[in-house]
Amino acid sequence: xxxxxxxxxxxxxxxxxxxxxxxxxxxxxxxxxxxxxxxxxxxxxxxxxxxxxxxxxxxxxxxxxxxxxxxxxxxxxxxxxxxxxxxxxxxxxxxxxxxxxxxxxxxxxxxxxxxxxxx
Amino acid sequence: xxxxxxxxxxxxxxxxxxxxxxxxxxxxxxxxxxxxxxxxxxxxxxxxxxxxxxxxxxxxxxxxxxxxxxxxxxxxxxxxxxxxxxxxxxxxxxxxxxxxxxxxxxxxxxxxxxxxxxxxxxxxxxxxxxxxxxxxxxxxxxxxxxxxxxxxxxxxxxxxxxxxxxxxxxxxxxxxxxxxxxxxxxxxxxxxxxxxxxxxxxxxxxxxxxxxxxxxxxxxxxxxxxxxxxxxxxxxxxxxxxxxxxxxxxxxxxxxxxxxxxxxxxxxxxxxxxxxxxxxxxxxxxxxxxxxxxxxxxxxxxxxxxxxxxxxxxxxxxx
Numbered sequence: 001x002x003x004x005x006x007x008x009x010x011x012x013x014x015x016x017x018x019x020x021x022x023x024x025x026x027x028x029x030x031x032x033x034x035x036x037x038x039x040x041x042x043x044x045x046x047x048x049x050x051x052x053x054x055x056x057x058x059x060x061x062x063x064x065x066x067x068x069x070x071x072x073x074x075x076x077x078x079x080x081x082x083x084x085x086x087x088x089x090x091x092x093x094x095x096x097x098x099x100x101x102x103x104x105x106x107x108x109x110x111x112x113x114x115x116x117x118x119x
Numbered sequence: 120x121x122x123x124x125x126x127x128x129x130x131x132x133x134x135x136x137x138x139x140x141x142x143x144x145x146x147x148x149x150x151x152x153x154x155x156x157x158x159x160x161x162x163x164x165x166x167x168x169x170x171x172x173x174x175x176x177x178x179x180x181x182x183x184x185x186x187x188x189x190x191x192x193x194x195x196x197x198x199x200x201x202x203x204x205x206x207x208x209x210x211x212x213x214x215x216x217x218x219x220x221x222x223x224x225x226x227x228x229x230x231x232x233x234x235x236x237x238x239x240x241x242x243x244x245x246x247x248x249x250x251x252x253x254x255x256x257x258x259x260x261x262x263x264x265x266x267x268x269x270x271x272x273x274x275x276x277x278x279x280x281x282x283x284x285x286x287x288x289x290x291x292x293x294x295x296x297x298x299x300x301x302x303x304x305x306x307x308x309x310x311x312x313x314x315x316x317x318x319x320x321x322x323x324x325x326x327x328x329x330x331x332x333x334x335x336x337x338x339x340x341x342x343x344x345x346x347x348x349x350x351x352x353x354x355x356x357x358x359x360x361x362x363x364x365x366x367x368x369x370x371x372x373x374x375x376x377x378x379x380x381x382x383x384x385x386x387x388x389x390x391x392x393x394x395x396x397x398x399x400x401x402x403x404x405x406x407x408x409x410x411x412x413x414x415x416x417x418x419x420x421x422x423x424x425x426x427x428x429x430x431x432x433x434x435x436x437x438x
Contacts, residue, residue, distance in 0.1 A: 044402070045340075045399075045400035045401065045402065046400070066400075066402055067190045067191075067402055067403050068402050069225065069226050069254070071257060071258075075298055083226045083257035083258055086190070101298060103299075105253075105256075105296075106253050106254065106257055107253075107341055108296035108297070108299065108301070108341065109299060109301070109339065109340070109341045111298045111299050
């Protein structure tokens with residue numbers, strides 16, 4: 001969702017530039033919408049960190065370092081990766097505040113949570 | 120689980136016997152289950168199978184082929200499967216069929232299922248019965264798996280069949296999980312098992328196939344089935360029940376009354392012993408060159424009509 005709004009911002013910016021109406025405000029909006037990326041490792045059948053708090057608009061990138069496939073699947077189905085083989089990545093941008101629990105559908109004992117909070 | 124004793128299932132004495140006998144003969148070990156207690160009869164080569172009673176049913180269990188796996192723990196899983204297929208095709212007594220207790224594929228990819236099905240067709244047996252492992256249900260549950268392995272065309276991954284007076288029940292115990300729990304069979308499937316078994320006399324030998332062990336081997340690694348106690352209760356009235364599982368890539372056993380539960384070796388790679396000290400997770404174990412073949416293998420099962428005991432022969436790929 002956030003990626004879409006980011007795309008819209010870019011298109012807006014392009015339109016603004018064409019019209020010669022680029023302003024500091026437009027740049028500020030773009031900067032605020034640029035997702036911050038946070039890494040979460042999947043290693044030894046665990047998410048690290050398992051519990052993470054980020055600001056709205058943050059992109060989380062999960063990387064599977066195990067030789068066994070894992071998934072990142074939210075309990076409310078709002079996000080879900082495919083099966084991630086070794087070194088595969090999955091990213092999701094969290095635009096709304098809330099607590100998002102997730103698990104690995106291959107190994108449901110692997111769980112994690114993303115807390116999205118305004119900071 | 121509550122009706123099931125949670126004694127650690129690994130049996131060091133049996134493992135010691137197994138390695139001792141394997142060292143002696145370099146081949147297979149014959150097991151018989153008598154009075155509910157499995158015991159080793161001795162080591163044998165395939166030639167000894169001629170001694171099997173002529174009216175017996177023989178079938179082979181393979182498991183955890185993980186087609187698509189390409190890591191250091193076994194860079195040639197296709198070669199390992201073909202090795203096993205050659206062994207099975209060379210058996211003195213032709214098995215009636217082969218059962219594959221799950222994790223046919225590694226990543227549930229259509230190309231992996233297709234390759235697995237093609238490879239399994241090299242088995243010179245009438246048919247191969249599969250059940251799904253959790254590696255076969257990664258992205259869309261059993262949907263992708265069933266496109267290649269829907270045995271009765273009913274669009275579900277559990278089924279039953281009869282052969283030579285033995286009733287076989289094949290289960291799917293890799294889905295129906297909640298966060299932080301082990302996978303389960305689910306109410307719908309348990310109701311089906313109850314209905315299926317209601318048509319079978321208690322004197323009929325039962326063989327149950329399930330990918331994940333139907334007893335709790337090691338809960339922190341998900342090595343158990345959350346609602347297995349319900350199925351065990353349905354099986355308890357029967358005089359002879361043998362449960363064949365995969366998933367943990369090693370031979371373990373447990374006996375509860377007339378129910379004997381066995382896990383099998385993988386044909387892909389070894390996994391650590393349950394809760395092994397120093398290993399916090401059930402990931403593939405890379406062993407020194409030359410050792411891998413001893414840790415992979417097949418299982419032949421002989422059912423003699425009129426006997427409640429099933430003779431199990433676990434054969435490593437290499438002795």
